[in-house]
Amino acid sequence: MSTGGICTVPECGEIVAEAFVCSTCTHRLSVALGDVADLAEELQTDLTRQGRRGGRDGGRDAEAPLPFDVGASIVADALLSTLTSWALIVAGDLLGTPPATGAAGLASWLGARVERIRHRPDGGVCVDEVCAAIEAARDQVHGPARGPNSLLLGVCPECGQALYGRERVRQARCRRDGCDGVVDAAEWRYDALQQLAEEVLPAVDAARAASVFLGVDISAARVRQWRRRGRLAPVDPDASRPLYRVAEVCRLLDVDTRQTAS
Ligand SMILES: [Zn+2]
């Protein structure tokens, strides 16, 4: 086993003795896992749209509830899949049944095993992936305080692991041990956007869905500004609450982001 070296969490660099993950990163993992029960509940609330009106969106207009929240659905699925994969790995039973059910149950199971995790050679990958998935859930629930890890690049075609990155890349290799899956991030995003193309949402939700996909924060105000400037048309211009095609919002956001970057 390890007799000391550098913490294996990407970009940490802390010296660590007799483990693969330093105490700071281990603590970060514990704290993040401890948040999952609340976050999972909040994501569920987002999904079912209960308590949204007059809630944290403040003056959100009264409108017919949407069938589901696109962003919350993606983030919740990715969180559950990340926690499930790592619970199976840590349990040493890749093909078995997960040792607990639900995001909260899995997080609590993993939380009781952080010492075991930090002594695994892949402990740094575990901390990185699990914290990124929880961070994305936190962003979804608490609004845009988007961290550097939370861009969802896609889902591994081989093992179903959600892959996060700090920046957009064309391809991302699955970091799961023994998996050689490669996510074509551009293709994944394209497919996801195709699925979203039919989604028609109010400005607040269209902005949120676009943020999740492109990893760039965008406010509902910007969506409305695009409308005023004639760049974006609501589906029914006469509706009291305008609805926008998510794909169209993503396209405009993408164009603007590229222009800013160049
Ligand atoms: Zn560390």
Ligand SMILES: [Zn+2]
């Ligand atoms: Zn994989």
